[in-house]
Amino acid sequence: MTRKRLTTAALLAALVLIFGMSLAFGSQHTSTATPFGGTDSVATAAIQQSDPDYVPWFQPWFNPGSAEVESGLFALQAGLGGTVLGFAVGALWGRRHPAPARTGD
Numbered sequence: 001m002t003r004k005r006l007t008t009a010a011l012l013a014a015l016v017l018i019f020g021m022s023l024a025f026g027s028q029h030t031s032t033a034t035p036f037g038g039t040d041s042v043a044t045a046a047i048q049q050s051d052p053d054y055v056p057w058f059q060p061w062f063n064p065g066s067a068e069v070e071s072g073l074f075a076l077q078a079g080l081g082g083t084v085l086g087f088a089v090g091a092l093w094g095r096r097h098p099a100p101a102r103t104g105d
Helices: 003-029 039-050 067-096
Strands: none
Touching: none
16 A cells, blocks of 8 residues: 555545534533534533623524524525535545546547
């Protein structure tokens, strides 16, 4: 096995290990009522518990009408981010591996 393949395999194993550990240990710290509640609600609850008189600095300027709209906007944001990331990776790959020059047909 070459050094490059060994490095790639080690990085992939580390990535799988990190995700596996975060899923295993992260599920222990969430409530069963909202297993995918997110950090915003946990942070808000922690702040209210430690300082009940806390006043937020600002309010959100947009609140989606329902959880479905919020989920749809999140999916749209993720899709756009994935598209931009894919374009950037493709452009960088294209710089490193240029297409062969075409001759006249």
